[in-house]
Amino acid sequence: MSIRTVLFDLDGTLIDTNELIIQSMLHTLEKYAPNQYNRENVLDFIGPPLDESFKWVEPTKVEEMIEVYREHNLYHHDSFVKPFDGVIETIKALKERGIKLGIVTTKIGDTALRGLKVTQLDRYFDVIIGYDDVEHAKPHPEPVLKGMEALQAKASETLMVGDNYHDILAGQNAGVKSAGVAWSLKGREALQKHNPDYMLETMGDLLDIVGK
Template structure:
């Protein structure tokens, strides 16, 4: 394995509470009493545009703006780091494994999370929603990352906490891994047949040697 592509939210940084609380703030204002926190789990993964096109098709841009405003204001207080992520990234980098991020978030939001983690220096680049026409599960973001890295797709793995990540990797022809700490659960991810399930981020260290 020469390169690893990571989803960001829910994979490298625990943003689950932030995302759910942001959705609840926006939805409670527009649809009081209609949604509970557990209902918002389904919205983790898809782009905001996709989600709000289903929920409020006539108010998509307004809903996205409200979401991003509240999310930005409360970001730093509601995110936490997953155990072993920084240590594993350090070891992968020292072994010459090339690292990049492929997310459905905006680049500035990815960068804010990376700065909280102190992890910018591990990654060659990050691809956000504004860098592509089609988001995951379309293969476009993964194929763009492979092109930027200049590596053979057979030496690349896509890792994420949602089926969008696994399907995007498969559609692009790379290896895939789901993370067991996904809020949607290991059993949910296994339905999409990733090549690997990670039970701890350090599991990657043995996979890349294989």
């Protein structure tokens, strides 16, 4: 059965916020765990919700750390964020084909919308499911299921696209097809271990998968 709905993770998938996230994470970790983290080992913190990541650093100060992170992240946001190559053209083409498009992210909804607006992608998406819209974040199926419900989509016709194993597992747990992106900061090999249905070398590869 053909794909009629595509749900996307946002950061690292559609928009390049990698450097922004790394710098915000290093800024926060340096304050609460000085001289313990660098660019390489901070990558393990990227992907899960902030509260899950920070509880391993200083469990009594998680909310405080989140505020420090978000303050830094939002202050520098607009100067760092840009779409990955081919994203705007592909999303526009999918929309023109009548494909339903949604965002499923571990960011809070308002921040996700800001990223979409900065990159001029907001006009193409019918729904944003943010961290503040669910009780259980990816890899739990709830965010994907909520996205499908909002778009009145069938699982057999839905694809979940992301740059992190949480995205692949969330799609699998929700009973939809999944696609990893080869430009993932974690590396394509890390995603392949979780057996996505597709691996996108470029975002344009979606046009060969969707809508046939």
